[in-house]
Amino acid sequence: MVINQSFVKDFKSELVVDSPGRINFIGEHTDYNNGFVLPTAIDKKIVFSFQKNDSEHMCKIYSSTYDEMLDINLSKLEPSEKEWENYILGVLSEISKISDGVKGFDCIVDSQLPIGAGISSSAALECGLAYGLNELFNLNLSKIELVELSQRAEHSYVGTKCGIMDQFASVMSEDKKVILLDCRSKHYRLIEANFEPYKILLLNTNVSHNLASSEYNTRREECEKVKEIISKTYNKVKSLREVTKSMLDEFRNKLTDVLYRRAYYVIEENNRVLQASELLEKEDVQGFGKLMYQSHRGLQHLYEVSCPELDFLVDFSEDYNEIVGSRMMGGGFGGCTINLIHADRVNDYILNVKKAYRKEFDIELTSFVTVPSHGTIIRTNGTKKH
Ligand code: GLA
Numbered sequence: 001m002v003i004n005q006s007f008v009k010d011f012k013s014e015l016v017v018d019s020p021g022r023i024n025f026i027g028e029h030t031d032y033n034n035g036f037v038l039p040t041a042i043d044k045k046i047v048f049s050f051q052k053n054d055s056e057h058m059c060k061i062y063s064s065t066y067d068e069m070l071d072i073n074l075s076k077l078e079p080s081e082k083e084w085e086n087y088i089l090g091v092l093s094e095i096s097k098i099s100d101g102v103k104g105f106d107c108i109v110d111s112q113l114p115i116g117a118g119i120s121s122s123a124a125l126e127c128g129l130a131y132g133l134n135e136l137f138n139l140n141l142s143k144i145e146l147v148e149l150s151q152r153a154e155h156s157y158v159g160t161k162c163g164i165m166d167q168f169a170s171v172m173s174e175d176k177k178v179i180l181l182d183c184r185s186k187h188y189r190l191i192e193a194n195f196e197p198y199k200i201l202l203l204n205t206n207v208s209h210n211l212a213s214s215e216y217n218t219r220r221e222e223c224e225k226v227k228e229i230i231s232k233t234y235n236k237v238k239s240l241r242e243v244t245k246s247m248l249d250e251f252r253n254k255l256t257d258v259l260y261r262r263a264y265y266v267i268e269e270n271n272r273v274l275q276a277s278e279l280l281e282k283e284d285v286q287g288f289g290k291l292m293y294q295s296h297r298g299l300q301h302l303y304e305v306s307c308p309e310l311d312f313l314v315d316f317s318e319d320y321n322e323i324v325g326s327r328m329m330g331g332g333f334g335g336c337t338i339n340l341i342h343a344d345r346v347n348d349y350i351l352n353v354k355k356a357y358r359k360e361f362d363i364e365l366t367s368f369v370t371v372p373s374h375g376t377i378i379r380t381n382g383t384k385k386h
Pocket residue numbers: 027028029030031032120162163164165166330331332
């Protein structure tokens with residue numbers, strides 16, 4: 001503890017990076033199926049401070065969230081027992097495969113992002129570190145390379161076979177915009193995030209069922225199985241993205257009920273993302289919100305990644321005309337719901353839903369209103385650059 005205090009006090013920051021969390025309006029579990037998503041970064045972030053330490057291989061990384069110091073030897077990288085350390089070690093390992101430019105450095109990591117809330121504190125951690133090291137050591141990696149290496153770090157060191165959405169949103173987002181991302185081509189379009197007079201309210205169940213990581217990988221495998229079966233006949237099918245409803249029906253008796261429902265959900269969700277982005281462009285927030293509800297019901301009944309706490313919050317919102325859309329967000333099994341709620345009703349709704357949630361589960365619900373914000377930013381001597 002004493003050591004950490006003096007480490008923080010003596011730190012001479014050369015570079016500060018703001019690495020944001022993300023929200024996703026619609027398009028859940030579609031990214032690893034090469035489909036579409038509609039996320040953006042938010043105004044809550046992890047702040048990284050960096051300094052070079054003139055050593056060849058030695059690094060010290062202090063997490064103020066855990067009040068823990070991670071000592072690293074860059075020439076001996078290997079996975080750790082602690083999850084947060086693996087995000088860091090994974091990024092360093094992935095960078096070392098494509099560049100030998102990283103030398104000894106120290107870093108302070110200060111997070112405003114709740115963990116397990118479905119707002120991607122993990123992608124923010126990976127991408128902020130990668131972004132900062134790229135700048136500090138002039139590695140000349142492009143933004144998309146940073147995004148992709150951060151995703152690979154999560155696969156190799158953490159063990160979650162995540163898609164590209166979280167890292168992409170954390171790095172590539174722009175102020176007041178949402179990203180319509182095609183996860184197959186990685187092409188994207190920025191859409192004006194005009195939800196007026198509605199606000200974006202996140203309600204955190206404060207539960208994180210430990211199924212999350214294992215079930216996530218299982219869903220991926222299930223989607224993969226459907227693709228395998230269909231691609232034997234249709235060889236242009238490389239992912240569920242290329243599967244249509246009529247193709248799926250053709251294979252219905254070759255698939256278990258579970259596999260059929262998983263794929264059916266993904267096909268429908270991809271269509272919803274495209275419809276939702278058109279509605280947003282027309283500023284039809286009501287229509288947009290209806291698709292959010294449909295997305296939730298698909299995740300609940302067909303894809304089965306919701307949980308009683310999330311379902312309760314979505315059900316509760318349906319009695320309020322002032323809420324036009326509500327759904328679980330992220331991998332599922334806990335975390336936040338995202339809600340579009342009339343600006344005038346935010347405060348009294350929070351009071352009501354908190355009370356009801358506590359009565360039902362005896363758990364404190366936390367909430368915050370957020371806005372679509374820019375992706376990762378470097379701050380040097382008070383100036384900001386994307
Ligand atoms: C997690 C993953 C993402 C995505 C979502 C579900 O956040 O990291 O890649 O698959 O779940 O949409």
